Amino acid sequence: MIDCETLLDLMPVVAAGRATWPAGAEEHLRSCPDCRSAWQVIGAAARLGRDGPASIDYAAMAARVSSRVGAARRAKRNRRNLGLLSLLAAAAITLIVWRGHPGVVTGTTGSVQLTPEARAFVIPVSGLDELDTGQLQAIYQQLDGPLGAGGSVGGPALEELSPDEMSQVLSSYQG
C-alpha cells in the first residue's frame, strides 16, 4: 500500500503527464481525503499561469537579449581596457618618479650632479656664495636667535623697551 508522502512526491509528475499512478495509488486517493485535497492543490498549481501572456514573441525577445548582452560585454571590455591603460600610465609615472627627475643624475658617490639641461633651470642666489664661513655663521645665528634679540639693525633689543615704548611698537604693528 502506497503511503501519503510517497504519493505526494509523485503528484507533480503525474499532474504534468510525465508519469502514471503506480499500482494502489488511485485506491489510496479514493480513500484518503488528505491526499485528494493535496491532489487538487497540485493540479491547480500545474495549471497556474498556463493562460499567461501568450502574445510574447520569444524569437524577438531572444534577439533583444543577445543584443543587450553583446552591448554589456563590449562596455565591460572597454572599462577593463581603460582600467588597464590607467594602470599602465600610473606605473609609468611611478617609474619616472622613482628613477628620479630626468634632469638629475645620481653620481656614483651618491652626490647629486646636474645635467647640462638641468643647469639651465638653476636660479642663482647672489651674494650668499660670496660670503666666507664666519659671515655665514653670523647670519645663521641671527636667524636661529629669539625674535627681537640681537641688534643687527642697530636698535635696542625688545627687552630693553619701557612698557610705553612696547605699546607704541605693538600699535605700529597693528597699523
Next chain:
Amino acid sequence: MTTSPGAATPTDQQLVEAYRAGDEAAAATLVGRHGPAVARYLSAIGAFPGEVEDLVQESLFRAFRRIESWRGEAGFRTWLCTIAGNLLRDEHRKRKGRLVVSIDDHPLADHADPEGTLMAGELEVRLSAALARLPRLQREVFLLRAQQEAEYADIAAALGTTAGAARVHFHHAVKALKGLIE
C-alpha cells in the same frame, strides 16, 4: 528541462556550451524553450500580467550575461526561475509603496464561458491568493516542484539548500495551502 544526450534535440548543457562558444542561435533556442515557463513561474509568484514580459526579458538578460556561473548543478530552467524570482522580489521591494496597478493587469473572466471559467479558474485564483501568504522559500520550492516539475536535488542546487530540506518545504507548503484554500 533537458533531453537525453545523443538525441536529435540538443540538451540545455549543449546549447549553453554552444552559446559560450559564440553561437547566438543557441541562445534563441534556449529562450524559446524556457521563456514561456519563466513567464508562467513569474505569473504564479505574483507578477502582474503587464510586467511579465519585461521581467522575463530582464531575467534572461541577467542569465545570459553571467552564463559562466551556470555549471549545470541546477537545471537551466530552475536556474532561470530562481533568477526571475529574485528579480521580481527586488522590483517589488523597489516599488513598495508606490505601486500603480493598471486595470489591464487584472485578468478578466471569459464571458463566453462564464461557468467553465468559474469551475476551472476558481481554484487557481484561490491558490494564487494562498501562495502569496506562504513564506518565500516554501512558495518557490512548491512552484518549482508542482508547476515546473523540478526534482528536489535540482531545486536544492538552485536555492542553495539540500534535497531533504527542499522536500520538507514542499510538504509543508502543500499542507499550508490545503488549509488556506479550504
